[in-house]
Amino acid sequence: MPMLPRSVQRIVGERNVVSHHGDNQVRIRGALSEFLEPDILKMYVGRIDDIVRRHLDENWSSCRTTVTVLPLMKRLTFDILCALLFGLETGTVRDALSDELERMFDGMLAIPVNLPFTAFRRSLGAGRRCRQLLHRITRENKAKLGASPNDDLISQLLSMTDDHGEQLLTNEEIVDSSVGTLIAGHDTTSTLMTFMVRQLANDPATLSSMVQEHEEIAKNKADGEALAWEDLSKMKLTWRVAQETLRIVPPVFGSFRVAIEDIKFDGYCIPKGWQVLWAASLTQMDPSIFHEPAKFDPSRFESQSSARPPCSFVAFGSGRRICPGIEFAKVETLVTMHYLVRQFRWKLCCKENTFIRTPLPVPLQGLPIELEHKPSLSPFKCDQTL
Ligand code: HEM
8 A cells, every 4th residue: 555644645635546545546546547548648649749849949949058957847747737637738827836836846845844934834835725726627627518628637537427427536536636646747757858868968879879760750750740649659769768767767766655464575574554665776776687787778678578577667666556657758758859859969067967866866956958959950040069
């Protein structure tokens, strides 16, 4: 059974998929997964493509410039999630949600003392306001159901019914699960893409193979034509680079479980009620499973996952709690990398290649890079080269 710290549950809401277990977890997770499965996601590739291109045009495209990658990637994943989960592309509600989310994160892991001026209290307030905003969106979407074709997560969850024709999830469950999904999908994917940018700056051979993969795909597209689901299935090397990045720098370091009964493990007994921490690096950096684990080698993922012991690559977790957003994260990452590696060259501004965990990994200064448009694709005239 997973274990969100009580203080975090108070901030994000208690009726989300992570806080539930047993039948309720299955019911909520089933509803969420319907939205996140490939058959549905296929329909969103064009929209994600559009958001990524707009984001790159607005935030990355000046002649030669320094940009800080992590905050930009966070903005991008927030924009994608807001559009697809809540149907919010722009506007004051979306901006308010972004501000409240930032405030909520700031105190989420602070000492949980609910007194005036503590970070925890500010985070509690921001969490409450986030949920109020989402309640408002839920009510508005409910009023519009049937009248206009809404395909965002909230509208889909509102339309799902049980065997008696009743709404499958309560409004509170929809709101808390939406906040949970926003948190689960926001910083994780942005961290992955940030560390891919860092890796590619230091690894010209991998970058050049990736560029080749993406140019090959672009050759068969008309000018300005959006990527489609079929194009993503050709980005095999890019996904292996993502997996290898996730192996070495997993955004989620691990997670907590509570033993629901006495468990025997490796000669030890874990008594019922004890808390257990599983950590990704214990298997992902184990040399008996991943030879020379510190070496960046995407070809490890060429072989079937069945060639490795079960539960050894756990960047997305495993078992009944495995991340339901894997395909969503994959689409965002592949589309973003397609435009990034074709349009830009970059080099790191910080010579030191370190990061800290907060608990997500954060590169030094958020990864500032010096960026240059590739001349062939640039709408600008740039005569400098890096
Ligand atoms: C690179 C990106 C991502 C990584 C590395 C990641 C990682 C993880 C991990 C390790 C877990 C399991 C935690 C545990 O076992 O306690 C998890 C759960 C979850 N993830 Fe992701 N995730 C990513 C992206 C996403 C996205 C894009 C979404 C949604 C749009 C999402 C939604 C969720 C949800 C709802 C859960 C909870 C599932 C449950 O408890 O049944 N994740 N994720």
